[in-house]
Amino acid sequence: MIKYEELKLKDLVKYDEISFYYETTKKYDIEKIDKGLSGFNIKLVDVEFFRKEFDAKTSNWINYFGDLSNWKTYVAYDNNKLIGGCVIATKTPECNMLENREDLAVLWDIRVEKEYQKKGIGQELFNLGLKFCKENGFSQLKIECQNTNPVAVNFYHKQGAELCAINEYAYIDAPNETQMLWYINL
16 A cells, blocks of 8 residues: 655655656657747657666755755655655755745655556655645746656646746756756646
């Protein structure tokens, strides 16, 4: 049976137990129309097999931001095994993704172990994060993902998120990836 709970700040390093990668043979191709002045043409295209592994350790968040007391972390367990998590960032001045806004929350991270995907666990974790944002008076939830992660793109679109920004130069170490920023009005 899957159990969901808040992960306390003192236990945050446990979050690293959840693997963090995705695999795909598709991506969203983003073509500028009239150098972007007339918008974008976005379409799903086939690509060679691609595996993206993230080297994002929870300790890096703690060391970089220091005070995460305004952040909220939810996790999913199957018995005693940690299988998924969702992190919501809020009210942290040094976090650029928050745009110096007190009314904005950011979905900092969401992940589910490969063998537990497509079972509604990510949806439940997302719902817990969204509920936290609504109950605490945030007006928007901001979400970042890459065009090379079509599963995430489709998931956020299904949640009612609106694609509001595209940054093809966001990832210096991955020049073939484009950042997509989504917003949900709460």
